[in-house]
Amino acid sequence: MLTRRNALHGLSIVLGASAVGFTVQALPAPVLAQQLAGPTALTSKQAAVLDAVAELIIPATETPGARAAGVPAFVERALATYCEAEQAEAIREGLTSLDRDANEAHGKPFASISEAQQVALLSPLDIAAANTAAPSQHFFRALKELVTIGYFTSEPGATLAVRYDPVPGQYRGCVPLSQIGRGWAI
Amino acid sequence: MANLNTKWRAENTYDAIVVGSGMSGGWAAKELTEKGLKTLVLERGRMVQHLVDYPTATLPPWETKYPKGRIPPQEIKDHYSVQNRTGYALTEYTKHFFVKDDENPYTQDKPFDWIRGYHVGGRSLLWARQTYRHSDLDFTANAREGVGVDWPIRYADIAPWYDYVERYIGVSGQAEGLSQLPDGVFQPPMEMNCVEKDFKSRVEATLHRRVTIGRCAHLTDPTEEQLALGRGPCQFRNMCSRGCPFGAYFSSNSTTLVAAERTGNLSIRPNSIVTTLILDPKTGKADGVRVYDPERREDLEFYADVIFVCASSLNTAWILLNSTSDRFPNGFGNGSDQVGRNVTDHQYNAGATADAPGYEESYYSGRRPNGIYIPRFRNLGDPASERKDFRRGFAYQASASRPTWDRDLTGEGFGAARKEALSQPGGWVMRLSGVGEILPYSDNRVTLNHDLKDETGLPTLRMSVSMRENEAAMRQDMQVAAAEMLEAAGFKNVKTYDNPYAPGLGIHEMGSARMGRDPKTSVLNGHNQMHECSNVFITDGSAMASAACVNPSLTYMALTARACEFAVSERRKGNL
Numbered sequence: 001m002l003t004r005r006n007a008l009h010g011l012s013i014v015l016g017a018s019a020v021g022f023t024v025q026a027l028p029a030p031v032l033a034q035q036l037a038g039p040t041a042l043t044s045k046q047a048a049v050l051d052a053v054a055e056l057i058i059p060a061t062e063t064p065g066a067r068a069a070g071v072p073a074f075v076e077r078a079l080a081t082y083c084e085a086e087q088a089e090a091i092r093e094g095l096t097s098l099d100r101d102a103n104e105a106h107g108k109p110f111a112s113i114s115e116a117q118q119v120a121l122l123s124p125l126d127i128a129a130a131n132t133a134a135p136s137q138h139f140f141r142a143l144k145e146l147v148t149i150g151y152f153t154s155e156p157g158a159t160l161a162v163r164y165d166p167v168p169g170q171y172r173g174c175v176p177l178s179q180i181g182r183g184w185a186i
Numbered sequence: 187m188a189n190l191n192t193k194w195r196a197e198n199t200y201d202a203i204v205v206g207s208g209m210s211g212g213w214a215a216k217e218l219t220e221k222g223l224k225t226l227v228l229e230r231g232r233m234v235q236h237l238v239d240y241p242t243a244t245l246p247p248w249e250t251k252y253p254k255g256r257i258p259p260q261e262i263k264d265h266y267s268v269q270n271r272t273g274y275a276l277t278e279y280t281k282h283f284f285v286k287d288d289e290n291p292y293t294q295d296k297p298f299d300w301i302r303g304y305h306v307g308g309r310s311l312l313w314a315r316q317t318y319r320h321s322d323l324d325f326t327a328n329a330r331e332g333v334g335v336d337w338p339i340r341y342a343d344i345a346p347w348y349d350y351v352e353r354y355i356g357v358s359g360q361a362e363g364l365s366q367l368p369d370g371v372f373q374p375p376m377e378m379n380c381v382e383k384d385f386k387s388r389v390e391a392t393l394h395r396r397v398t399i400g401r402c403a404h405l406t407d408p409t410e411e412q413l414a415l416g417r418g419p420c421q422f423r424n425m426c427s428r429g430c431p432f433g434a435y436f437s438s439n440s441t442t443l444v445a446a447e448r449t450g451n452l453s454i455r456p457n458s459i460v461t462t463l464i465l466d467p468k469t470g471k472a473d474g475v476r477v478y479d480p481e482r483r484e485d486l487e488f489y490a491d492v493i494f495v496c497a498s499s500l501n502t503a504w505i506l507l508n509s510t511s512d513r514f515p516n517g518f519g520n521g522s523d524q525v526g527r528n529v530t531d532h533q534y535n536a537g538a539t540a541d542a543p544g545y546e547e548s549y550y551s552g553r554r555p556n557g558i559y560i561p562r563f564r565n566l567g568d569p570a571s572e573r574k575d576f577r578r579g580f581a582y583q584a585s586a587s588r589p590t591w592d593r594d595l596t597g598e599g600f601g602a603a604r605k606e607a608l609s610q611p612g613g614w615v616m617r618l619s620g621v622g623e624i625l626p627y628s629d630n631r632v633t634l635n636h637d638l639k640d641e642t643g644l645p646t647l648r649m650s651v652s653m654r655e656n657e658a659a660m661r662q663d664m665q666v667a668a669a670e671m672l673e674a675a676g677f678k679n680v681k682t683y684d685n686p687y688a689p690g691l692g693i694h695e696m697g698s699a700r701m702g703r704d705p706k707t708s709v710l711n712g713h714n715q716m717h718e719c720s721n722v723f724i725t726d727g728s729a730m731a732s733a734a735c736v737n738p739s740l741t742y743m744a745l746t747a748r749a750c751e752f753a754v755s756e757r758r759k760g761n762l
Contacts, residue, residue, distance in 0.1 A: 057600045130598035145595040152591045153247035168422040171552035173379035183590045183611040
């Protein structure tokens with residue numbers, strides 16, 4: 001009888017078992033290094049705004065936030081390799097405009113103002129972005145999507161903020177939510 | 187030169203040639219090699235070896251190249267404008283199993299979505315694995331209604347072959363005792379979740395429509411024979427279309443081609459586009475096939491006593507239409523003019539959805555690669571099920587689930603509260619998706635287009651296939667009846683939907699070389715043998731005289747195994 005354990009053993013022989021049997025508390029260095037090594041799409045000023053905005057969208061709570069999950073690098077890679085040119089440019093311009101707004105209002109770049117000031121600048125943008133008639137054109141809507149995907153598909157996000165089980169082994173149709181505690185990552 | 191040709195011929199002659207390595211071709215390879223025939227399988231695409239060539243099978247989400255494994259929009263525009271139309275199938279995890287549309291052109295006189303995978307294993311790697319039998323309601327429908335031509339077989343002819351195939355491939359399911367959806371040889375069924383269980387009991391009690399778990403080609407309690415092939419039980423990852431590292435779902439790659447290889451009688455040649463069947467004018471039989479090898483950029487010939495064409499419905503029609511001779515000026519075995527006609531599919535993308543409040547404390551674990559199933563309940567032959575507005579019927583594939591974090595990527599809000607909300611599962615939703623029969627219409631056809639050549643210089647296909655009044659009326663009922671069941675279950679916010687669907691998108695192309703009793707009106711006889719050429723058999727979707735409303739792969743496999751036994755027996759008797 002092929003048990004789950006045997007099956008996993010077989011899998012590890014065939015495929016190297018990179019996906020099974022790990023636990024994550026700290027950031028997985030090789031994965032992050034891979035993401036950071038990706039192409040760049042932002043100026044250093046834009047990157048600083050992105051770093052702050054990503055953490056505002058998904059802050060560290062009892063689980064890691066976007067920054068610790070490597071989301072800024074994920075977004076930068078997506079801008080360089082995934083997004084259509086027009087969309088990527090809209091996001092870059094949006095990041096620059098946030099810096100401009102921060103400078104005008106507070107005399108400092110976005111990354112250097114207080115969190116309350118950052119939230120005050122971001123909130124009207126968020127409402128406009130969520131309610132705009134042409135969603136793909138609004139940079140903050142596209143950015144929020146990338147940050148959210150980047151976070152929940154990151155190893156810290158998938159394994160700590162939600163529940164990740166690469167090889168469940170069985171399907172149980174009726175389980176109390178309290179036994180699982182959070183949503184599934186995939 | 188003559189000597190060279192003689193030598194080539196001697197070295198490239200087999201007992202049998204199988205064109206294609208997908209669902210049907212894999213079965214032909216297994217059956218013919220196990221019966222002792224030296225068999226050459228010709229596959230137009232590249233090699234895909236089980237396990238070895240599943241590069242994304244265990245890729246975790248954080249190692250994808252692109253967000254959520256989506257293909258970049260520009261790449262879709264450049265290469266996958268048709269392949270992407272399913273909306274779900276084409277991802278970074280699976281794109282190596284799909285053709286590039288720019289390299290594989292065809293002409294759409296009417297909209298037709300041709301979703302293809304050119305590689306060893308074909309679409310057996312990508313199929314949805316739903317596995318159902320046709321019934322006599324289906325096999326007798328054309329004759330009863332005067333539609334198309336009568337099937338030359340009945341359920342009793344194919345039932346033992348359904349048993350044979352199910353026992354071999356492994357099918358998980360629940361016996362229900364319904365005449366319109368015959369039971370089979372089942373491994374233990376998968377479980378329904380709480381919402382689905384309540385849906386089932388309420389719908390069965392109030393509307394008297396059966397609700398069952400999907401029947402799917404996954405191992406839940408593998409046999410010794412399956413274990414010996416290196417296959418194991420389903421691990422509930424639901425990453426099937428990447429290729430299964432456990433061999434838990436049936437594919438040619440994991441199963442039939444492995445069995446064929448173990449006989450020592452199999453040769454398999456990828457990169458071999460069969461362009462024509464070669465007719466021996468002296469005998470009136472097929473002598474072999476001509477192949478274009480796109481890597482070597484040359485034409486080659488291979489020879490055999492018996493040829494199984496399993497190239498998938500539309501490509502089989504293409505080969506036949508492209509094989510002209512004095513004997514067959516309109517295409518090989520096409521004296522009936524039925525090759526390329528009667529093209530059908532299943533209609534999808536209509537049904538209903540609802541919210542199922544009240545189950546917030548309930549969840550599930552594992553990812554079930556299967557849903558629940560509502561067998562056909564219209565036009566079963568009794569007055570109660572009869573519809574005046576359309577013939578035939580439809581079934582539903584359905585499921586209840588709780589959407590996860592990706593349910594709201596762009597809505598208002600940011601920060602800790604949103605993060606926490608998305609970390610919890612969303613509310614229960616249930617979706618019913620109709621699978622409806624499309625009648626065989628003789629003018630729903632594909633023809634050769636010599637004005638548009640592919641990059642190897644070969645003619646391409648022109649599609650002219652459309653749905654008619656019967657399909658439109660059925661599609662309406664697919665929505666209404668779905669909403670009715672969701673209401674009966676007591677769910678809220680019930681909404682019907684009718685999303686765009688063009689023929690082809692069901693990815694069940696059928697009918698282009700149909701079986702029948704009369705050589706004047708059909709291409710194949712009741713053993714999938716060409717009426718006009720006794721050593722050529724066609725056992726892919728082309729053979730289907732009608733579509734029924736069930737997923738067709740099981741029927742292709744059963745017809746293939748049955749035809750193989752007949753062909754080998756006839757060959758032994760000297761009748762081919």
